[in-house]
Amino acid sequence: MTAQPHRAASGDKSGTAGASANRTEIESLTVAQAGERRVLAEILSRIPTGTPLLGPDDDAAIVAAPDGRFAVTVDTMIEGPDFRREWSTARQLGSKAVTTNLSDIAAMGAVPSALVIALAVPRDTRVSWVAEFADGVSAQLRRLAPGCGVVGGDLATAEHITISVTAFGDLQGRDPITRSGARPGDQIAVAGTLGRAAAGLHLLFRGEADPLTAVQLAPESPISAGVAAALAGATAMMDLSDGLLLDGDRMAAASDVALDFSRELLHTDIAPLAERFGPELAEQFVLGGGEDHSLLATFACDAELPRPFRRIGTVRPIGTVRQGCGTLVDGEPADPAGWDPFVGVTA
Amino acid sequence: MTAQPHRAASGDKSGTAGASANRTEIESLTVAQAGERRVLAEILSRIPTGTPLLGPDDDAAIVAAPDGRFAVTVDTMIEGPDFRREWSTARQLGSKAVTTNLSDIAAMGAVPSALVIALAVPRDTRVSWVAEFADGVSAQLRRLAPGCGVVGGDLATAEHITISVTAFGDLQGRDPITRSGARPGDQIAVAGTLGRAAAGLHLLFRGEADPLTAVQLAPESPISAGVAAALAGATAMMDLSDGLLLDGDRMAAASDVALDFSRELLHTDIAPLAERFGPELAEQFVLGGGEDHSLLATFACDAELPRPFRRIGTVRPIGTVRQGCGTLVDGEPADPAGWDPFVGVTA
Numbered sequence: 001m002t003a004q005p006h007r008a009a010s011g012d013k014s015g016t017a018g019a020s021a022n023r024t025e026i027e028s029l030t031v032a033q034a035g036e037r038r039v040l041a042e043i044l045s046r047i048p049t050g051t052p053l054l055g056p057d058d059d060a061a062i063v064a065a066p067d068g069r070f071a072v073t074v075d076t077m078i079e080g081p082d083f084r085r086e087w088s089t090a091r092q093l094g095s096k097a098v099t100t101n102l103s104d105i106a107a108m109g110a111v112p113s114a115l116v117i118a119l120a121v122p123r124d125t126r127v128s129w130v131a132e133f134a135d136g137v138s139a140q141l142r143r144l145a146p147g148c149g150v151v152g153g154d155l156a157t158a159e160h161i162t163i164s165v166t167a168f169g170d171l172q173g174r175d176p177i178t179r180s181g182a183r184p185g186d187q188i189a190v191a192g193t194l195g196r197a198a199a200g201l202h203l204l205f206r207g208e209a210d211p212l213t214a215v216q217l218a219p220e221s222p223i224s225a226g227v228a229a230a231l232a233g234a235t236a237m238m239d240l241s242d243g244l245l246l247d248g249d250r251m252a253a254a255s256d257v258a259l260d261f262s263r264e265l266l267h268t269d270i271a272p273l274a275e276r277f278g279p280e281l282a283e284q285f286v287l288g289g290g291e292d293h294s295l296l297a298t299f300a301c302d303a304e305l306p307r308p309f310r311r312i313g314t315v316r317p318i319g320t321v322r323q324g325c326g327t328l329v330d331g332e333p334a335d336p337a338g339w340d341p342f343v344g345v346t347a
Numbered sequence: 348m349t350a351q352p353h354r355a356a357s358g359d360k361s362g363t364a365g366a367s368a369n370r371t372e373i374e375s376l377t378v379a380q381a382g383e384r385r386v387l388a389e390i391l392s393r394i395p396t397g398t399p400l401l402g403p404d405d406d407a408a409i410v411a412a413p414d415g416r417f418a419v420t421v422d423t424m425i426e427g428p429d430f431r432r433e434w435s436t437a438r439q440l441g442s443k444a445v446t447t448n449l450s451d452i453a454a455m456g457a458v459p460s461a462l463v464i465a466l467a468v469p470r471d472t473r474v475s476w477v478a479e480f481a482d483g484v485s486a487q488l489r490r491l492a493p494g495c496g497v498v499g500g501d502l503a504t505a506e507h508i509t510i511s512v513t514a515f516g517d518l519q520g521r522d523p524i525t526r527s528g529a530r531p532g533d534q535i536a537v538a539g540t541l542g543r544a545a546a547g548l549h550l551l552f553r554g555e556a557d558p559l560t561a562v563q564l565a566p567e568s569p570i571s572a573g574v575a576a577a578l579a580g581a582t583a584m585m586d587l588s589d590g591l592l593l594d595g596d597r598m599a600a601a602s603d604v605a606l607d608f609s610r611e612l613l614h615t616d617i618a619p620l621a622e623r624f625g626p627e628l629a630e631q632f633v634l635g636g637g638e639d640h641s642l643l644a645t646f647a648c649d650a651e652l653p654r655p656f657r658r659i660g661t662v663r664p665i666g667t668v669r670q671g672c673g674t675l676v677d678g679e680p681a682d683p684a685g686w687d688p689f690v691g692v693t694a
Contacts, residue, residue: 053416057601058525059454059586060420060516065412069400072498073407074463074513078505107406116421118465118511154423159507164465166421166513169407178405239406254404 027128031157034127040155042127046134048141050114050149061151063114063168070113071169071176073104079160087204090129092218093163094136099221100241101167102144103293106226107239109177110169112145117165120158136218144223174230177297182236182255186298188313189305191225194244194269198289199277221293225308229297232306237297242290245327245336251296252318252326260328261287261313268310287329288336374475378504381474387502389474393481395488397461397496408498410461410515417460418516418523420451426507434551437476439565440510441483446568447588448514449491450640453573454586456524457516459492464512467505483565491570521577529583529602529645535660536652538572538642541591541616545636546624568640569655576644579653584644589637592674592683598643599665599673607675608634608660615657634676635683 031039049055054062063070077083077097088096102112117137121130141148182188193215200216221239229237236255240247248259263270266286273282298315299305316328325333378386396402401409410417424430424444435443449459464484468477488495529535540562547563568586576584583602587594595606610617613633620629645662646652663675672680 054523054525058523058527059451059584060418060457060514060523062416062418062455062518062523065415065417068412068415069409070412070417071407071409072461072463072513072515074465074499074501074511076465076467076501076503076509076511078467078503078509080506081504104406108409110407114419116419116513118421118423118513120423120425120509152419152421154421154511156423156425157428158425158509159427160505162423162425162467162505162509162511164421164423164501164509164511166419166463166465167407168419171409176401176405176407176409178401237406 027126027131029127030124031121031127031130032123036155039127039130042131043134043153043155046131047138048149049151050147052114052149052151056150056152061114061116063151065170067171067173069171071105071108071110071171072166073101074164074166075101075104076162076164078162085161088217090132091136091139094133094138095140095218097163097165098137098140099144099219099293101165102148102223103221103239103241103295105167105169106221106223107177107237107295108169108171109174109226109230109234109237110171111227112148112167112223113170114149114151114168115141115165116152117150117163118154118156120156120162122159122161123157125161144221177230177234177237179236179238179251179254182251182257182259182298182315184257184315184317185301186235186315187301187303187305187311188259188261188315189297189299189309189311190240190294191222191229191297191309192220192240192294193292194240194266194294195273195282195285195289195292197291198243198285199273201291202277202285216291219291219293222295222308225295225306228306229295229309232299233303234297234299237295240290240292240294240296243288243336244296245287245334246290247296249326249336255315256318258316258318258326258328259313260316260331261334263330265312287334374473374478376474377471378468378474378477379470383502386474386477389478390481390500390502393478394485395496396498397494399461399496399498403497403499408461408463410498412517414518414520416518418452418455418457418518419513420448421511421513422448422451423509423511425509432508435564437479438483438486441480441485442487442565444510444512445484445487446491446566446640448512449495449570450568450586450642452514452516453568453570454524454584454642455516455518456521456573456577456581456584457518458574459495459514459570460517461496461498461515462488462512463499464497464510465501465503467503467509469506469508470504472508491568524577524581524584524644526583526585526598526601529598529604529606529662531604531662531664532648533582533645533662534648534650534652534658535606535608535662536644536646536656536658537587538569538576538644538656539567539587540639540641541587541613542620542629542632542636542639544638545632546620548638549624549632563638566638566640569642572642572653572655575653576642576656579646580650581644581646584642587637587639587641587643590635590683591643592634592681593637594643596673596683603665605663605665605673605675606660607663607678608681610677612659634681
């Protein structure tokens with residue numbers, strides 16, 4: 001871990017009037033001009049560190065794991081394959097890096113406890129870009145997981161921006177909610193949007209400015225719904241990053257069941273998109289579109305669904321579908337490969 | 348976390364004769380040709396997962412933290428600034444990525460418990476390269492930290508190879524050994540090599556094949572010495588990644604003391620390098636050279652040093668040195684900036 005500024009950094013007095021003037025000056029520099037020490041000080045002044053037992057200025061941070069276990073997930077976003085700087089602001093990227101990782105923690109039924117962030121940027125990146133990225137991280141952490149802070153990190157230079165976040169969660173004494181516990185007869189439910197991130201991506205490719213693009217660029221995952229699901233007895237849960245059918249197929253495989261989604265129950269997701277994009281593309285987005293980072297969960301047939309979960313289908317025995325296909329729509333096998341949200345994009 | 352192969356991967360039967368033939372075939376493909384699922388299966392078949400409570404095939408892994416806390420550190424290696432593929436084999440890079448991170452965990456007095464790895468490689472990288480990287484990770488984990496496994500990861504494509512490792516450690520009920528506990532009169536001690544990685548880098552720049560280059564390309568950190576130091580009552584400890592004087596200055600600042608290194612005690616480090624490189628460059632390497640990933644620790648003046656620590660100096664009160672300089676050599680202020688191992692390299 002190299003998130004400690006050099007010794008001289010202890011002389012920085014962030015928050016004083018003098019520092020404000022310096023800050024504006026620093027922000028106009030490139031990271032190569034400002035140097036690692038000053039860029040790190042700039043980041044650390046903006047990001048909540050939470051309450052680790054030992055913070056990011058030693059070889060390693062020490063984080064509490066009150067129930068004797070911790071959940072951990074890692075996800076990387078790379079400029080080019082994962083985002084474009086002409087589409088995403090630094091603030092949106094900071095926000096999305098937090099959301100996608102916290103969503104994986106929430107999907108276990110855990111409460112996010114801490115993050116570490118490895119950030120690499122080109123040498124000519126303005127310090128203001130890094131500062132805005134930190135602001136995006138900070139705002140999203142405060143909104144989605146108050147108390148969860150950044151306990152460590154690594155800052156480097158690279159030709160393309162690379163953001164790797166490792167997130168931790170506390171299970172608070174509960175069993176983790178895995179993908180493998182769905183049982184025939186269970187209700188299938190979702191918390192969060194479906195298809196809206198894919199619709200946003202579609203509009204970005206078409207060059208259209210629209211509020212929907214924000215769902216793609218800075219998704220909002222229902223983080224607290226993860227614990228709500230665990231407390232309500234969810235039998236299985238996962239983060240929706242690659243689309244309802246593809247992720248649903250993974251849950252089906254892990255649980256040795258089939259997931260049967262209902263068009264009628266998905267009507268509230270499909271209808272608003274159909275008005276704008278037509279029924280066919282709307283269904284592609286909702287069934288095949290990824291990156292909403294909503295939570296897919298299953299609950300016993302007689303369970304009362306916790307807010308904000310809504311029912312979207314029913315778990316069936318594995319025998320109801322043909323080999324290799326774990327998802328159905330209205331009882332008919334639905335191959336994830338058949339719902340490709342990029343069909344509309346590349347047409 | 349996306350370290351789970353798709354559903355069809357469950358049909359893979361690693362370890363059978365049929366799979367061996369397939370493996371050889373797969374290794375000759377590029378990662379783009381083989382696809383994420385097969386590359387992940389190849390990696391997972393080679394890397395120890397340790398004994399997490401829940402492994403890398405769900406949204407997050409669950410790792411035990413028996414004493415209710417965990418140590419965490421993150422470090423990134425990027426092709427170009429941090430390594431060159433013409434110097435480092437994939438196996439050496441896998442080994443080094445493990446070592447540099449475990450060394451930070453050991454420096455807290457913790458026992459490495461688990462890792463997560465985010466790896467990004469160019470699309471035209473051979474699967475055999477990734478497999479050898481995994482073998483390097485695996486071999487080094489088994490050697491330095493038996494029982495510590497890779498519990499999660501993320502695989503992506505990027506223009507330049509990017510390796511980001513987050514490592515965890517268990518304090519086994521002990522207090523972490525920070526950088527801030529050194530007291531005047533304490534013995535300064537080191538476990539591991541000094542200057543040999545810098546000498547290796549010097550030889551690499553000169554294009555010389557030599558066993559010393561292996562210290563730079565795949566350093567060996569004395570991981571178990573971290574716990575030994577904690578049990579022996581070390582007052583402060585840190586990983587040596589940026590050189591004895593620069594890292595020593597950080598410990599001095601954190602502890603509000605000065606570190607006084609002794610040329611006589613450092614003789615066993617300097618002498619063998621002096622025979623080959625001359626006394627001046629040898630001292631540059633030992634005092635200024637980084638990347639040995641040895642452990643620097645302080646112990647009470649009457650403490651018996653645990654193996655393999657050896658004494659290299661004495662902690663002094665802060666008043667003994669001029670402002671802003673926390674390190675001395677034989678009682679004389681030694682500015683870290685004055686010992687630049689690249690002086691010899693670029694000459």
